[in-house]
Amino acid sequence: MRTLHRGAVVGLCAVLALLAGAAGAWAQDAEEERRRKADTVTVAAWGGWLSAEGFREWFIPPIEMEDHYLAGLSLARELALLGDFTLEAELFGAHHWGPFRGDAQEYQELAGLGLLRWRNLPWDETVDASIAFGLGVSAVSEEPEHERRINGATDQALCAMVLEFTAALPGRPDWELAFRVHHRSGVWGLVNDVKGGSNYLLLGLKHRF
Numbered sequence: 001m002r003t004l005h006r007g008a009v010v011g012l013c014a015v016l017a018l019l020a021g022a023a024g025a026w027a028q029d030a031e032e033e034r035r036r037k038a039d040t041v042t043v044a045a046w047g048g049w050l051s052a053e054g055f056r057e058w059f060i061p062p063i064e065m066e067d068h069y070l071a072g073l074s075l076a077r078e079l080a081l082l083g084d085f086t087l088e089a090e091l092f093g094a095h096h097w098g099p100f101r102g103d104a105q106e107y108q109e110l111a112g113l114g115l116l117r118w119r120n121l122p123w124d125e126t127v128d129a130s131i132a133f134g135l136g137v138s139a140v141s142e143e144p145e146h147e148r149r150i151n152g153a154t155d156q157a158l159c160a161m162v163l164e165f166t167a168a169l170p171g172r173p174d175w176e177l178a179f180r181v182h183h184r185s186g187v188w189g190l191v192n193d194v195k196g197g198s199n200y201l202l203l204g205l206k207h208r209f
Contacts, residue, residue, distance in 0.1 A: 040078040041209060044178065046094065047071050048202035052150050063201070068098040068105075068146060070182070070200050076115070084120040089113070090134065092160075100146035109184075111138040111160045128173045134162040138184045144198060147184070151196025158197060159187045166206060178204035 050068035072094025080087040092111040098104060113136030121129050138160035147154035161183040166176040180202040186194025 042074075042076040042078075042088075042206055043209075044074045044076070044204045044206040045072075046074065046092075046178075046180070046202045046204040048180075048182065048200045050096075050098075050100070050146065051199050051201060052146070053199065065201065066098075066100055066146070068096065068100045070094050070096050070109075070202065072109070072202075074204075082116075084118060086117045086119060088115040088117060088132075088134075090115055090136075096140075096144070100149070103145060105142075105145050107144065108141040109138060110140075112136045113160060113162060115162070115164075125170065128168045128170050128176075130164075130166045130176075132162070132164040132166075134160075134164070136160045147194075147196070147198045150198070151194065153186075153194050153196070155186065155192040155194050157192065158184050158194060159191050160184055174208045176206040176208070178202075178206050180204060 048070045049065040050070070051063055051065055053064060072092060074090055074092040076088050076090035078086050078088050090113040092109075092113060094109045094111075095106070096109060097106040113134040115132045115134035117130050117132040119130045121131070123129065136159075137157065139157050141156075143154050143156055162180055163183075164178060164180040166178045168174075168176040182200040182202050183197060184199075185197025186192055189195045
């Protein structure tokens with residue numbers, strides 16, 4: 001039989017103790033990170049305007065806006081941390097109103113979205129910022145006439161897509177100013193044979209807690 005010397009036993013015990021301590025610290029950090037993610041909730045207030053231009057034209061100024069408006073609220077929760085990205089689920093509700101080329105209409109919208117957000121941007125030490133892209137489903141209380149007039153067809157249930165930019169002061173990352181493109185469409189006819197949709201430019205104030 002191989003006999004362990006007392007020094008070897010003590011050394012082995014010390015190594016095991018260090019490994020146990022490190023594992024305990026890692027588990028505690030992982031639990032704290034899990035709790036942080038589970039507890040991170042964001043509420044936001046939004047306001048914006050309709051544009052009859054296509055989604056690609058939004059990034060080529062000037063952007064023509066219509067006298068049709070949106071005001072809404074959103075509630076989001078962080079679900080997972082994926083490296084430098086976070087996965088979020090969001091519930092978005094809005095009221096639409098105002099004329100579109102002479103015809104006024106009011107209706108409500110409810111959307112459920114999944115968002116992938118990049119928070120660790122290179123300039124975070126100066127401005128705490130993020131970029132997010134989201135996809136989901138949008139349902140409205142009645143078919144928007146402006147979507148029908150722009151695209152020739154619409155439906156109460158369509159795909160929702162958002163592109164969002166946020167910025168906050170490093171000392172107050174819990175308060176953010178947000179810019180969002182809110183897009184509703186049939187994804188080139190894949191959803192209910194609708195080949196177009198609508199685009200809104202939104203400005204928002206977000207609070208994370």
